[in-house]
Amino acid sequence: MFSYAVKALLFCSAVQLAGASPLLSGSAGAMLSKRQDSGAAASVSVSVNAQVMVKGWSSAADAAGQCQSVFEANASVEVAIEAATSFVSRVNEVNSHYGQCDGPSDAVVSAQFQATITKLFLSLQVILQTGQQQYGDDWNARFKPVFQSLSPACVTIKDLFALLNIDLAATLKVAGLDLNLFLNVGIDLNVLLGLNLSIGGLITL
Numbered sequence: 001m002f003s004y005a006v007k008a009l010l011f012c013s014a015v016q017l018a019g020a021s022p023l024l025s026g027s028a029g030a031m032l033s034k035r036q037d038s039g040a041a042a043s044v045s046v047s048v049n050a051q052v053m054v055k056g057w058s059s060a061a062d063a064a065g066q067c068q069s070v071f072e073a074n075a076s077v078e079v080a081i082e083a084a085t086s087f088v089s090r091v092n093e094v095n096s097h098y099g100q101c102d103g104p105s106d107a108v109v110s111a112q113f114q115a116t117i118t119k120l121f122l123s124l125q126v127i128l129q130t131g132q133q134q135y136g137d138d139w140n141a142r143f144k145p146v147f148q149s150l151s152p153a154c155v156t157i158k159d160l161f162a163l164l165n166i167d168l169a170a171t172l173k174v175a176g177l178d179l180n181l182f183l184n185v186g187i188d189l190n191v192l193l194g195l196n197l198s199i200g201g202l203i204t205l
Contacts, residue, residue: 048098050105050164054113056098060153061116063090064123071130077138080131084146087127091120095153101163110164117157118175124150128181147185154192169195 048056067087071080128147132139161168172189182189189195 048101050101050103050109050113053098053101053160054109054116056094057113057120058116060091060094061120061123063087064120064127068123068126068130071127071134074134077135077142080135081142081146084127084131084143088146088149091150091153095156099156099160101160103163105164110166113160113164114166114171117161118171121172121177122175125177125181128185129178132181132184144185147187151187151192154187154189158193168193 064087067083070083075083131143135143158168161171172193172195177189179189
């Protein structure tokens with residue numbers, strides 16, 4: 001079975017062969033609209049161009065990769081906590097700024113987003129697997145609460161996949177995610193992503 005990293009590399013290569021084009025520059029995808037809930041305080045959701053949205057989530061996937069490198073280097077608990085907190089903060093920041101886009105896009109942009117989220121989940125899976133093995137009691141007491149705050153971003157990912165007409169369940173099956181690893185830190189992907197996948201090992205086709 002291919003490693004998670006190899007799967008991610010093959011997935012991204014397939015997207016490039018399909019004709020991936022450069023992401024828009026920062027100026028090309030200015031924020032298009034803001035929606036404010038009347039009467040409620042502060043929660044602002046921003047709708048952006050689909051290509052800009054992909055670029056934003058790519059930064060979250062990159063942050064996941066950086067956190068993965070720290071965990072795989074067998075870092076101390078304090079260094080690992082700092083890396084995990086930085087990664088989760090970046091994801092939540094991206095979720096706040098790129099949680100909506102202004103409609104379906106072309107197949108290339110959809111494929112780029114699919115590859116980006118696949119990369120994010122595969123890195124997160126390695127983080128969870130490595131962390132549970134390395135950090136013992138600290139894992140439950142200190143790491144779990146950090147990763148549990150990723151739940152809102154998972155719901156956003158579900159909505160964006162639907163908007164871009166991407167099959168989320170099939171994407172996760174191809175990635176071969178282990179639902180139990182996520183469930184062990186309080187991230188129930190079946191519930192958060194609106195899926196009905198079996199729990200008991202790797203998700204497979």
